[in-house]
Amino acid sequence: MTKHILLMDGPDMPGLIYHVTGVLFRHNLNIIRNDEYVSPDGQFFMRTEFEVGSAPAGAEADDLNPQQILNELRETLPEGVKLRLNPKAKKNIVVFVTKEHHCLGELLIRYSFDELDADILAVVSNYNTLQPLVSRFGIPFHYVSHENRSREEHEAAILRTLAIYQPDYLVLAKYMRVLTPDFVGYYNNRIVNIHHSFLPAFIGASPYRQAYERGVKIIGATAHFVNNNLDEGPIIAQNVQEVDHRHTATDMATMGRDVEKIVLSQALKLVFNDRVFIHQNRTIIL
Amino acid sequence: MTKHILLMDGPDMPGLIYHVTGVLFRHNLNIIRNDEYVSPDGQFFMRTEFEVGSAPAGAEADDLNPQQILNELRETLPEGVKLRLNPKAKKNIVVFVTKEHHCLGELLIRYSFDELDADILAVVSNYNTLQPLVSRFGIPFHYVSHENRSREEHEAAILRTLAIYQPDYLVLAKYMRVLTPDFVGYYNNRIVNIHHSFLPAFIGASPYRQAYERGVKIIGATAHFVNNNLDEGPIIAQNVQEVDHRHTATDMATMGRDVEKIVLSQALKLVFNDRVFIHQNRTIIL
Amino acid sequence: MTKHILLMDGPDMPGLIYHVTGVLFRHNLNIIRNDEYVSPDGQFFMRTEFEVGSAPAGAEADDLNPQQILNELRETLPEGVKLRLNPKAKKNIVVFVTKEHHCLGELLIRYSFDELDADILAVVSNYNTLQPLVSRFGIPFHYVSHENRSREEHEAAILRTLAIYQPDYLVLAKYMRVLTPDFVGYYNNRIVNIHHSFLPAFIGASPYRQAYERGVKIIGATAHFVNNNLDEGPIIAQNVQEVDHRHTATDMATMGRDVEKIVLSQALKLVFNDRVFIHQNRTIIL
Amino acid sequence: MTKHILLMDGPDMPGLIYHVTGVLFRHNLNIIRNDEYVSPDGQFFMRTEFEVGSAPAGAEADDLNPQQILNELRETLPEGVKLRLNPKAKKNIVVFVTKEHHCLGELLIRYSFDELDADILAVVSNYNTLQPLVSRFGIPFHYVSHENRSREEHEAAILRTLAIYQPDYLVLAKYMRVLTPDFVGYYNNRIVNIHHSFLPAFIGASPYRQAYERGVKIIGATAHFVNNNLDEGPIIAQNVQEVDHRHTATDMATMGRDVEKIVLSQALKLVFNDRVFIHQNRTIIL
Structure with missing residues (x-):
């Protein structure tokens, strides 16, 4: 029924x-x-x-x-x-990446077995590193380099690509560029990012390096909506992983990748199943 | 309001x-x-x-x-x-113990600061080991030895004690005796037990010994209602703790105590706040 | 250096x-x-x-x-x-699957980015369901059906395939067939399996169905070496996931897949990095 | 032996x-x-x-x-x-509290059953709220009010009390006063504090209020050595607890107390068993 x-x-x-x-x-x-x-x-x-x-x-x-x-x-x-x-049952998404493959790989495998509750229309990247992976799955890959372009020019080029696809959501699957408020404004509450720390700890760059230097005993990852303040949008899902003094920042990054990809997938499942409301920069998940 | x-x-x-x-x-x-x-x-x-x-x-x-x-x-x-x-807001309980103090100590501290959502009317034990602890908190302690008594005689003696208090719930806070179906029948769905394993793994005696011998990497504890089949009543709450090959069965028991007392307290909070329904040997927690 | x-x-x-x-x-x-x-x-x-x-x-x-x-x-x-x-730094492995893709997908992605500390020489399956996935990664897929074959004939056919590759380890990435003692004997302490429960709870078939019916509040997965007794070999790694009364057995299976694939990968990393010793059916992980 | x-x-x-x-x-x-x-x-x-x-x-x-x-x-x-x-096997400690009882209660119960690996010589507080609890266990309680005293005068009064006991370690079991560098200097690497957040998130006052407002999905607690920078000393142990949108800041504080007291106890066990080295503001735990 x-x-x-x-x-x-x-x-x-x-x-x-x-x-x-x-x-x-x-x-x-x-x-x-x-x-x-x-x-x-x-x-x-x-x-x-x-x-x-x-x-x-x-x-x-x-x-x-x-x-x-x-x-x-x-x-x-x-x-x-x-x-x-009855909101649209299956969302259309475009995935943004830079060079790291683990979150993208996770999404591609899930998508190829119809487990994502979304259709990946295309992958956009500012590097061409991950083109071979994407091509294994027969999905369009758009390499939009940021080199020799102002931030505005780069985003304008991306927006032209997005205009082809009209996605419901953008998924930043380790996209290492900060988006301008103008860009974010076009996709209000429709951009999901994975941040490689247990926010609000270690906002910004190199969170595993920061975590190592602070000597924490637990690291984590956070999936959140993107708004105008970097890493400060409504949090959808978080998870953690124990570490100890033997783990270098590189070890933490390796271990953290497993947390990141699972947290991102779990957050997307909630969002794509219309279980997530946003209120006062907090998510309500029903 | x-x-x-x-x-x-x-x-x-x-x-x-x-x-x-x-x-x-x-x-x-x-x-x-x-x-x-x-x-x-x-x-x-x-x-x-x-x-x-x-x-x-x-x-x-x-x-x-x-x-x-x-x-x-x-x-x-x-x-x-x-x-x-509007079920009764604060339940009356009697706590059963044998020799281990950690769960009882937890309940006494919470009770003495009115954090238990229940009144501890008395403590019953088949040993007098924990009488000094209980007396620190000014609560009646009933030492009902099982020695030289049949199981039925022992339970009859306990029931006479309980008749004084008419408790709403019995809490088995590491009470190491199996109760008869008759006894359990008097307190149907009103006896909460803490079992020192991640049920249904390691039913019965010496679960940490069993866990050590099986070489598990995670141990746990389970709070559940008691019915006629030992360790098989509806589960209310569970939690776990990582272990490794260095931990002996004794180490696991020590580490497990922290899990046991917290899981028991969390389960009691749910029960005493009338959040727990029972259906088909499973709990529904609203 | x-x-x-x-x-x-x-x-x-x-x-x-x-x-x-x-x-x-x-x-x-x-x-x-x-x-x-x-x-x-x-x-x-x-x-x-x-x-x-x-x-x-x-x-x-x-x-x-x-x-x-x-x-x-x-x-x-x-x-x-x-x-x-200086044991061999990169192991040669053959992966066994039946119909479920999640563990295999995880291994293929890791392998294709050289993160597995092993080379996947081939994939063996008693169904051809996952052939398309494997072919995306250019790895040989051997469909060895068990239909109309005795268990011994089926294993003999598999052994002929393995003879081509001479793998160091076999990885059972949701391979839903029980192996005979003879077969296991050829790869003593060199077969790693992922079991979809928190062993020793729910040994055997349909562990999520069993978990649902028991009403547990936490499910899990276990990576272990395979010996002659089903699901009783030395445990390498375990992890868990909280569930509640709303989760059906199917929900648990879906959630459990994320735990299974990560636990299997973590166990393989330990094994392939020669960190795992076996003693008295227990693993020592250094 | x-x-x-x-x-x-x-x-x-x-x-x-x-x-x-x-x-x-x-x-x-x-x-x-x-x-x-x-x-x-x-x-x-x-x-x-x-x-x-x-x-x-x-x-x-x-x-x-x-x-x-x-x-x-x-x-x-x-x-x-x-x-x-062979460092001293059982340490002498003085416990500092303000008004919250949960960490102190935990330490007193453990101490009274000889599970703390330390002797509690006395409890010091800037309020007399917890005197009744401490007196149940027959331990000296020193009420040293900070009212009408400068920070230096208050600490001088505390130091006079400590001079009686010559403790090896001070344990800040929810002591809500900031210590001066001079005071800390007398007990270099010998003061252990429990902070009610997952540091470095939510440094300073009202971390549960901050956590609620940020909308995090996981809260935590951190046991650490105290040095001159508030909440920035070497971390010994951390643990976490899942929360959701239904939990108010008060709910989080209640749930967090269970994490705080267990994390503090686990950290103290490590410290008192001489397993903790400090290097570059990080702990090495052997």
């Missing part, structure tokens, strides 16, 4: 769940899973999975009329509540 | 959330948090936290009339749905 | 470290890292990394004469001590 | 292990465990556990003459190598 997804996001007030579930009940729609959250500052978030219920004896099962459901919900709910019904 | 808790457990059917939230809405009750779960075999579980809403201008805020709320819920919900409104 | 590795394994007795380090010292060899372990039953294990020291002024640096070093070590050490100097 | 411990720390050079083990061998001393580390900048660290070997037939076992062993080691080793033989 088809599973439908309703996403809702707005100021909290009494009766919100009651009103929404009433519309679904009157349409013979069966809630399979319902997750809500009210933030301390009074914002309400809900993600509801439902399916068309079995018809009573002698009657016919209604098909879902999404527009009618949305209209009724809008009538019953106050202004200012955002509703999305 | 007072927080109220409604617990619900019954066969799933369309409209359950709608009906419950409708009763709350009509009484001007504001849902703070709502968690639901439907099991694959069609059982519905819900835990709702709500408070009395602010009155509209010119009106008076209603006080909660719990019996009326329950009556209305029962009218609107089908037979077979179990409802509990 | 070239790094040399000396491995030593034998009955413990006073002076072992002294005698070995003496030989190295007299040859102007500089210990970079030295790890030892003495088991409770008196077996000594040592792994020493060293390099040729800088020559004193006016002298020439000696090149290493491995045979001479070994001869001197054998003279100074008692009988029964096993010595290996 | 008595276990002896030798600690060594100095510039690396060829033959160090050989020379040390030679002295032990000639005295019929049997190495039980030996751990070494050479830092990238060429500092050598070694921790050796040994016992007196069994005498050959017809001879008598030598007792250990520590001074002679040390003399011979000093003769054979170059200048600048620091040697310690």
